[in-house]
Amino acid sequence: MIHVEYELIKHIINNLDLSAVKDAMVPAGDKVAEKRFNTAGANVKKLFVNMGQRRQHRLPEEHSDYKSK
Numbered sequence: 185m186i187h188v189e190y191e192l193i194k195h196i197i198n199n200l201d202l203s204a205v206k207d208a209m210v211p212a213g214d215k216v217a218e219k220r221f222n223t224a225g226a227n228v229k230k231l232f233v234n235m236g237q238r239r240q241h242r243l244p245e246e247h248s249d250y251k252s253k
Contacts, residue, residue, distance in 0.1 A: 186242040190249070193236040197229065 202225055210217045241253040 186239050187244065187247070190236055190239040190243060193232055193239070194249075197232050197236065 206218075206221055206225075210221050240249055240251040243250045
């Protein structure tokens with residue numbers, strides 16, 4: 185189960201396109217809203233990266249992303 189969770193998290197990090205959300209939430213030319221959106225996006229990405237890192241020690245040892253605890 186952890187292996188599947190890890191692969192899903194990795195896929196989300198590498199493939200999620202937030203441009204449609206950004207277009208809907210950030211008015212054209214609004215630098216403050218754009219900065220807020222970019223900061224929030226970076227924070228959310230960091231959450232997903234941390235979730236993935238917390239699962240690496242539980243991956244099969246032969247997995248290329250395995251890290252011992």
